[in-house]
Amino acid sequence: MAAADELAFHEFEEATNLLAQTPNETTTRSDQLSPKGHVAVAMDSGGSYGAEDEVEESDKTMLLQEEKQQPGFWTFGYYQSFFDVDTSQVLDRIKGSLLPRPGHSFVRHQLRNRPDLYGPFWICATLAFVLAITGNLTLLLAQRRDPSIHYSPQFHKVTVASVTIYCYAWLVPLALWGFLRWRKGVRERMGLYTFLETVCVYGYSLFVFIPTVVLWLVPVPWLQWLSGALALALSAAGLVFTLWPVVREDSRLAAGVLLSVVVLLHALLAMGCKFYFFQPLPPEPMASPHQATPPPPATMLPPTLPRSVAA
Template identity: 35%
Template sequence: MMQGGGKYTTIDSQQLQGSVPAVPDPPPVTVKFTDSNLQTFPPSQAQGKITGGSRPPRDADDSFSKPASGSSDEPQQGGWLRNFAIATYKPYFDVDTSDVLERIIDSLFPFRGTFNEKTSTNPDLYGPFWICTTLIFVAASMGTFVTYVAHKLKDQKWDYDINLVTWSAGLFYGYVTIIPLCLYVILKYFSVPAGLVQLFCLYGYSLFVFIPALCLSIVPLDIFRWVIAGVAGFMSATFVALNLRAHIKSAGERWFFIVAGIFLLQLALAVVLKIYLFTVSV
């Protein structure tokens, strides 16, 4: 306040209107973090031999089994477009030498009837493809060699027949593709659980027995060739029929006719091979 003489005295701050009281600084805020209870999951079981999630699942009721979910190679396309992606078929080639050899040995012991059980979770197309390719090469090479020797012994001109290769390729590739497709449709009609890839695998390995049979056809005895063709055809037909019998029994009373048709069709293949491939003259 101003007193006489023009001097100012102290101002009582509490008597001033509109004054703002001083705001003290807030206390520091302490942030506490609680320990998180994260559940630790065990790693998924390794499947396949190429990637952890690349083993195909059970192929019981699907035309083409899908790769396991979570696989890094799973195709991004949906629907039918995934059938044109390489990653869709990669799991069916995920086998090593020991797997292929084990399945080939099983095909040479047809009365076991355990091939489908062993390959139900991981049917492959690698073995069937190379078995058919080897059959084509053996059939063409054996036929060519025998006819070459026959012409040389008779001092005749020899010409290579390329039709032997194309005919063999059409026979083996066509048989191992068309027959499983037709059988798959028939089994689906009778509501029998069957997988198309599993049928490809079974029929592909069933043809392996014809490889040594073709090699033995070089013996210039027609009766011996008939015996070899008959034994090979019986083993192949028994291998396919016995492995499919347990699944086809669910079709009811008609299962016997289906199995009998499968057996006879495989024997017919052996007869065709004898007539067109095993019949060579020296």
């Protein structure tokens, strides 16, 4: 029986003969023997050794790609990816919407081309319920100040707030996306955000109004207007800084009109919510001076005699 060294020598000899037949091919020799004691010789793309492994890997990759095909938009799996975010990502995007900075695009730095619908959906839902609840609490507090005011729960405000907030968060981005898409055909150098990215930007921009609405419960007019103006400035600034990299390649007139309309619609939303859900309270009833100090009771004076009789 041949020894192991003789078998290894014959294997090297076969490899040498194979290399002599194909001198232009590159080879690699493994330092360790295979489990069967053979030497592994890998050929280049021109040979048959090693190419079979690459073909098998490519076949596996193609099979995996076929299995992971993108589902249709009418299926639940299509929208599942837009809700695939964790708490830390949502918090980072909320912080980015609260702290807008010039030259800092919310889409590029916060979304990173991965928009989600989880954050915008719950932000709009929370804002709608907070508006309805605080609007009812305002009437309840007004009744305590003035008993003549009759308070009854106004459940229709939940519907009004939900329809208003969700229509604004979807229809305005749709109109903005359509306009930017049309302007991209006019100005080829203009960029363009996707529709979901635009919806995501508007949804996160509404978060700042949630604590602001809670502050509107404080019956101090100057505090209400100051908090509302600050929230509007932060939210509108975030929209302008995000849209500016897209519209700066357009003409100055078109860019100025577009950004002005965006800020104006945002201001109309804030003002509409302020005047509808937080109606001005009636002034406290003040007692009139006549009612505060009633006249003294009349005193009966004794009748006086004529002077002639007295004399």
